[in-house]
Amino acid sequence: MPNEVEKTPLYIKVHINDNVAIVVNDNGLSAGTIFPDGLTLIEDIPQAHKVALTDIKDGDPFIRYGEIVGYAIGDIKQGSWVHEGVTRMPTARALHELPIATKTPKPLPPLKGYTFEGYKNPDGSVGTRNLLGITMSVNCVSGVVEYVTKIIERDLLPKYPNVDGVVPLVHLYGCGVAIDAPAAIVPIRSIHNLTKNANFGGEVMVISLGCEKFQPERLLKGTDDTQAIKLVDEDDIVVLQDEQHHGFQSMVDHILRVAERHLKRLNSRKRETVPASELIVGMQCGGSDAFSGVTANPSIGFAADLLVRCGATVMFSEVTEVRDGVHLLTPRVVDEEVGKALINEMAWYDEYLETGKVDRSANTTPGNKKGGLNNIVEKAMGSIAKSGTSAIVEVLKPGQRPTKRGLIFAATPASDFVCGAQQVASGITVQVFTSGRGTPYGLAAVPVIKMASRNAIAERWFDLMDISAGDVALGKKTIEDIGWDLFKLILEVASGKKPWSDHWGLHNPLAIFNPAPIT
Template identity: 65%
Template sequence: MLAEPQTTPRATGDAPRTIRLQETDNVAIVANAFGLPAGTVFPDGLTLGEFVPQGHKVALADIGTGEAVRRYGEVIGYATADIPRGGWVEESRVRTPAAPRLDELELATRVPAPLPPLEGYTFEGYRNPDGSVGTRNILAISTSVQCVAGTLEVAIRRIKQELLPRFPQVDDVVGLTHAYGCGVAINAPQAVIPIRTLQSLAQNPNFGGEVMVVGLGCEKLVSERLLPDGQSGGVVRLQDERHQGFGMMLDSIMAMAEARLAVLNRRRRETCPASDLVVGLQCGGSDAFSGVTANPALGFAADLLVRCGGTVMFSEVTEVRDAIHLLTPRAETEEVARALIREMAWYDDYLAKGDADRSANPSPGNKKGGLNNIVEKALGSVAKSGTSAIRGVLAPGERVHRKGLIFAATPASDFVCGTLQLASGITLQVFSTGRGTPYGLAEAPVIKVATRTELAERWSDLIDLDAGRVASGQATIEETGWELFHLILDVASGRRKPWSDHWGLFNDLTLFNPAPVT
């Protein structure tokens, strides 16, 4: 866990403030909304030589050409030209360092001791026959091919209008639609990723085990492959000869849905230990405050969940790769550390085959928020993982079978990451953002945490928790982490509704398909 950020003293009004994270850092970020002009003088005598936007870095000492730029106590780059004390450490003035070598990493050398267990924390969830527990009671209808997505959309509109009101214990009906299933190299080695993802998605605990698939009939991905082992009778195939026209296709979908709604309607929330929670952590629209306020608070809450015996997933390979040297020593075993390296190496190769590199991340918005490069972004991103030992690693789309802190390998794309975390079994997600995004999931509640108070106030009907108070000194990381932990329990229990659920702001599922499209 990061130490509390060191801020310059706060006087009356919006006095000029910077945030420095470690004593060894030779840069700090400007905390004031809208930045500070040239000539601004700080209490320690530091004087800005030029305008510096909020979240962007200012040199605390002269940094010569080729010298290291340090933030988080780590080298985030090398100066491409002399940067004087008080100068703006702008993106073009910093050269990105090489990524840590995967063959030189420490493996399980600094495994954190278990934190004291937390007992007595519960939530109201939906227990499933397989022992898993959902936070929602949803009928999910899978598709085996994109061709049927439009038909399913029409069917779901009718199901919500004609059937759902008769089953008040069911929260929603969602379609697990996608662009896969045909016109693809179904037997290519990497096709395992989208197929495994679809198989796992249907078994998310929020869906109560009532798997249902709508297929076409001529697709490469045979509908039955999406049913759990040993299950049959859960497929509506539109090309079946019994279907005389579109109306009969809809009737078949609705009849199968009605039978499953009746089963789901018998589910009731019951008191479950917090150890039954499976929570995903993600960040999007990140800025320089992400690793100062929101992500450390997420990390503290993650530690609390792990102490309760729960499961917490963090992801986004490209936003972990440059901080991997901080994670492999925390792996519970050498086997777990090697699995982390396996996923990093796989993604290095994947990017190389696409003639891409680490410079493709961060986004223009991330850079406007003060992040110079992927190294700085990764160091802030991994703060979400807290301080617990890493107990397991999941390849994309694999279901989780262990409790504790888990790394679930995904791309950094919000939509792909969310889809893969759902496939891995999360029943609730916490999403931190600095620039702001209306991202949400229909399949699991999403709690939005703002890195800056200015964003939380401007987007007051989209942000669920303001972590920007850490930067202003109004709250500590620990206090914000506890607040988030209790919010997670309330949202998981249905006592609180996050803003994305309130507005019905839900993004489409997006499969990760590194295999060829034919």
């Protein structure tokens, strides 16, 4: 049975200047409901949707988070439902007018003594998992790689108990593409850097067809902003079209021989106590609702600040879910160079969307709208809460790896699967993923901790969501409470604890971002 707090009509007003608020109660509230402050609903309003706190005239702004998230279409009376049908979306802010490094936050006090049990790598990086990664130079070999992966899992992994698993890095790139187009740098860099993720322990094996445009040598060399990968053995590249292969079984046996050599080395590795500063954590959201920006995302923003205080690296991404809040981020960068890099990524994506004859409004999904998010502006204001309050020290192009520690913006599309793949390429070893609608999302290469924005979804999906921020909406816990809980859970998962997606083996395929033409 719901307690008295949950039965009381509740709304959340984020900022003192807001003229709209979101309804907290499960199943929404009916017309005639009176809130403790006397506000009376004049129509039914679903959970997470907005109520007008005052009379709002035609053309006047709706204000949430202290920011304009839309303009009224028609006169809106106090107590009305503010939904998509009565909202006109604001235009995007001009990028050339943004303030840069005008409010750079001072470093927060260092947080010492926090550790996790990780795997040290020869290049100095530290993994949270001990995995065999199998890289493909072209999608043509994906069927063979997936076939052999099943054999490795069935026949070889039981012999190597210290290896957590095998991950085929299946993607849709490699041939039938404009390999020398300027934008091809994105998928080439990304696949190269995926191969180097710290969770693969420096062990590299590549499966090639042989005739593809994206030859293994080019994959290993990477791009001008990457360091070439050096193989331990020339046999670490298996070319299926090689004349030594007579039939399918010959190819399979060759891959198994190479895989076993890598598994033997990986099996000798042990977890060691390392400082939390060795973590690279990705922050992402998907299936968002109006609670995401007031419960879950601010909570992981608080955890992000804790990680930065430990000296760790934290990445947030999703360009279209930053674009309408970028004016709140450019003042937080450490210097003008980082600020210009952030603006350049926004401008690049504006042009990319324009080329496709769409704009940022195409981002918002039916589920987002059903969850109370009227448009991308409102969604972005909640999304950037994942960044916490620390200074932004670096901006990465898609698939780039960080050169600094601290809070980093890693430019990616907002698609869950593309963002996830690109963050793995940029080096994350743990990901935190918030959701208001619920998602079974997971990644094979890195553990994914899923946080619910509402207790209702956490309770219904009790064996899919790892932690809930729903008590923040009810006033039972603070953002700081949930942030600390998440921070400790990150350390546990980095040390080997399985989140639900790993428990069930729910791993989405990699979706490498390829803005270059397909021929």
